[in-house]
Amino acid sequence: MSRDPERARHDSGRSGVSRRGLFGTAGVGVLAAGAGVLAGRASSPDSSVSAVVPFRAEHQAGIVTPAQDRLHFAAFDVHTESRDELVALLKIWTAMAERMTSGREAVHDGATGAGEYMPPTDTGEALDLAPARLTLTIGFGPSLFTTSTGADRFGLSKHKPTVLADLPKFTADALDPARSGGDIAIQACADDPQVAVHAIRNLARAGFGVVSVRWSQLGFGRTSSTSTSQVTPRNLLGFKDGTRNIKAEDRDTVSKFVWVDGGDDTAWMAGGSYLVTRRIRMLIEPWDRTSLHEQERVIGRAKGTGAPLGGRDEFEQLDLESAGPSGPLIDTDAHVRLASRDELGGIQILRRGYNFTDGSDGFGHLDAGLFFIAYCRDPLAQFVPMQENLARNDALNEYIKHVGSAVFAVPPGLGADEHWGSGLFAL
Numbered sequence: 001m002s003r004d005p006e007r008a009r010h011d012s013g014r015s016g017v018s019r020r021g022l023f024g025t026a027g028v029g030v031l032a033a034g035a036g037v038l039a040g041r042a043s044s045p046d047s048s049v050s051a052v053v054p055f056r057a058e059h060q061a062g063i064v065t066p067a068q069d070r071l072h073f074a075a076f077d078v079h080t081e082s083r084d085e086l087v088a089l090l091k092i093w094t095a096m097a098e099r100m101t102s103g104r105e106a107v108h109d110g111a112t113g114a115g116e117y118m119p120p121t122d123t124g125e126a127l128d129l130a131p132a133r134l135t136l137t138i139g140f141g142p143s144l145f146t147t148s149t150g151a152d153r154f155g156l157s158k159h160k161p162t163v164l165a166d167l168p169k170f171t172a173d174a175l176d177p178a179r180s181g182g183d184i185a186i187q188a189c190a191d192d193p194q195v196a197v198h199a200i201r202n203l204a205r206a207g208f209g210v211v212s213v214r215w216s217q218l219g220f221g222r223t224s225s226t227s228t229s230q231v232t233p234r235n236l237l238g239f240k241d242g243t244r245n246i247k248a249e250d251r252d253t254v255s256k257f258v259w260v261d262g263g264d265d266t267a268w269m270a271g272g273s274y275l276v277t278r279r280i281r282m283l284i285e286p287w288d289r290t291s292l293h294e295q296e297r298v299i300g301r302a303k304g305t306g307a308p309l310g311g312r313d314e315f316e317q318l319d320l321e322s323a324g325p326s327g328p329l330i331d332t333d334a335h336v337r338l339a340s341r342d343e344l345g346g347i348q349i350l351r352r353g354y355n356f357t358d359g360s361d362g363f364g365h366l367d368a369g370l371f372f373i374a375y376c377r378d379p380l381a382q383f384v385p386m387q388e389n390l391a392r393n394d395a396l397n398e399y400i401k402h403v404g405s406a407v408f409a410v411p412p413g414l415g416a417d418e419h420w421g422s423g424l425f426a427l
Contacts, residue, residue: 075182219354
């Protein structure tokens with residue numbers, strides 16, 4: 001795209017991409033109201049902060065995209081009863097998302113251009129920040145299609161995928177309704193936390209009167225790798241997490257377990273995926289008082305190397321058959337065993353979770369843990385049996401508690417003239 005002519009001379013000598021210096025689509029109108037949360041940002045010399053992830057492609061970005069370091073995830077409730085008003089917002093959101101992911105303001109000259117007596121149409125905290133590989137991924141929850149009593153919403157009930165259903169209650173779930181569900185989800189991932197927060201804040205602001213934030217979650221320190229170019233990160237329990245995760249480079253596995261096929265269910269979801277979120281509170285204090293031997297037994301891996309117990313290398317296959325002096329090398333209730341494709345008939349999911357720390361719980365305990373994100377082709381056939389196995393038998397359950405849950409249908413990527421939800425709302 002061409003640069004904004006009135007800023008071209010000013011920016012001609014600058015490197016990188018500026019949110020004030022590029023010309024994009026024509027400005028879009030937004031409704032004036034503010035919503036958002038505060039977050040710090042850490043500058044990085046890494047060239048990845050200047051990188052732009054394409055917004056329009058066969059699949060939505062933010063799924064197999066190499067996982068960024070920061071997350072701001074928001075679930076929205078839709079308040080309007082007007083289909084046209086909702087579609088209009090989705091068009092506005094699309095234009096804003098495309099601008100922000102390319103490093104521009106949410107609205108052209110939005111931070112200062114409206115004049116001193118009008119509310120700015122861009123909140124401004126991302127001015128002069130690089131794109132930071134920002135991706136914005138949208139999904140639609142079961143409640144967008146039908147109400148809890150089965151009533152049709154927006155004429156969409158007949159297009160609801162059969163596999164898009166609220167997850168069943170699993171053993172030991174302690175779900176907070178205020179942290180669960182939602183009509184629409186938007187996942188913002190970036191290598192700069194302020195860029196991710198700015199994106200969600202401005203989308204929420206534009207939706208005032210049509211939608212409102214139901215719940216949101218900030219995340220840091222990705223807890224899985226989605227590319228072979230990335231090292232395996234660690235979660236807040238101190239263990240490497242997601243060693244056997246699906247990688248983007250394994251296209252056959254991605255096609256089998258992540259992308260919806262046109263013959264699976266509803267045609268509008270072809271090339272899309274299903275998003276499952278679980279807010280998992282880690283009981284940090286009891287875990288920190290547990291011996292290393294017990295921690296490794298519970299997980300089924302060595303804490304230092306990440307190797308499966310009985311092995312030497314992180315990427316060795318799990319040895320689920322051999323026995324040690326006091327029983328199986330990897331206990332029957334070890335987390336890695338119960339979550340493994342070996343125990344689940346070959347089932348796999350693409351993990352994309354993040355650590356979180358949200359202060360204390362008022363009793364001197366950290367409110368911290370894992371914001372689990374998974375993408376899969378069929379949540380009922382993939383995630384549900386995996387979580388049922390873990391909920392019933394996992395030794396880790398002594399140290400964690402599932403407090404939030406949601407599932408969303410994530411449509412395919414966008415063509416040149418399409419907007420978020422256009423494939424669904426055109427039916």
